[in-house]
Amino acid sequence: MGNPENAREFEERRQGPVLRRREQVQPGTTDQRLLDTEGDSEWVHTDPWRVMRIQSEFVEGFGALAELPSAISVFGSARTAPGTPEYEAGIRIGKALVDAGFAVITGGGPGAMEAANKGAREAGGISVGLGIELPFEQGLNPHVDIGVNFRYFFVRKTMFVKYASGFVVLPGGLGTLDELFEALTLVQTGKVTRFPIVLFGTEYWSGLVDWLRDTVVAQGKASERDLLLFHVTDDVEEAVSLVTKETGL
Template sequence: MSSSPESRPAIDGRREQRLGPVVRRREQVVPGTADQRLLDTRGPSDWVHGDPWRVLRIQSEFVEGFGALAELGPAVSVFGSARTPPGSPEYEAGVRIGRGLAEAGFAVVTGGGPGAMEAANKGAAEHGGVSVGLGIELPFEQGLNEYVNIGVNFRYFFVRKTMFVKYAQGFLVLPGGMGTMDELFEALTLVQTQKVTRFPIVLVGRDYWQGLADWLRHTMIAGGKASEKDLDLFHVTDDEDEAIALVTKP
């Protein structure tokens, strides 16, 4: 079967071009065929930056992510700041949490970067656990930390977020910045709107997170922008063992 476009006279006597499911008429008719543009290396390359090509890239990222993680088994996503310095109390808490999750038989999934993410990956990897890093393309290149033993890099944040949610039984959130807040509220929104089956979201570090919890209660909920029951969507604790127990319980 030919892959060439079918051309025929349009209603007004001008050309009509059929390119698969797409119909082009009048001034929208394009020269050449898809095969010609694919095989002609001397042709323009602007098409690789067009939306149809981006759709294929997005599709390929989903396929690669699903393929890499489909057999992961039970897992917990751990979020936290890339700026957490090694050796700090927050970093060491991340290591202990990664270790505890691995000992409980859970894979640890992080953004694959430095700081708190590296800490959780380190704790898991050094204690025989599966340590997953889901990286993201950024203007400032970070790369996956050395403790990741399954890594996937993404171009698109929304594809990466899907992987965090799809393969996690719970979310465990260490102190973090804008990216951590984005991931946290994405998870809270999905649970609140019942777009995903409810699962535990635990914020570790009461000194860091309690101000946010208080603002939600005294400003957002008091102002009628959310319900009192929405405070039950997450749990704040300083107890690392409690945090691990909450996200790993059946």
């Protein structure tokens, strides 16, 4: 009789496009596992199943936003309190974007996002919120007309860029910085074109701009022209003009 270990050495099985050999060969077939109703539910947490969830999120997002008119994404802190100058600026920006003919897209949460959605709704425009599943409950703010909740940040980020013609970035924290630098990288590398980015609030953003110029660019980690990828302003009308001027509307 042959050596079982030698037989195992040459064992292989194809499962669709996947080839498994030796110890990685799985008993049964894919159909058997699909039709087997017994066993635990751990399969819903496997990577292949996650791919289907990711795909479904793209499909749902594309379907919900495909007929959206030209839009601008507005970012900012969820911790911005109502009644503060930053919150009021968000409302004015949301209104001004609608008056300029644009829908407003935010992360759908409270704070600066809520302010921009509120401004868009009060101006009679389309107010969109793209939420994200978080460990703490946040939910979509009441001023969102079209809302989509996502499990995965990278799917949500795709929607922000795909369905917006530009970004207005209000003062915010790590999430806001993440979206900002994602957009800057996409523009810098030519992945998106004609995509203006406006930072609103010179006092808040000046330290970051100084660091980019005096450290990042000065040490050769970025080019001087990269500082032209964004504009900084304190004026709502200027912010809206800058972020919409390249859209052709």
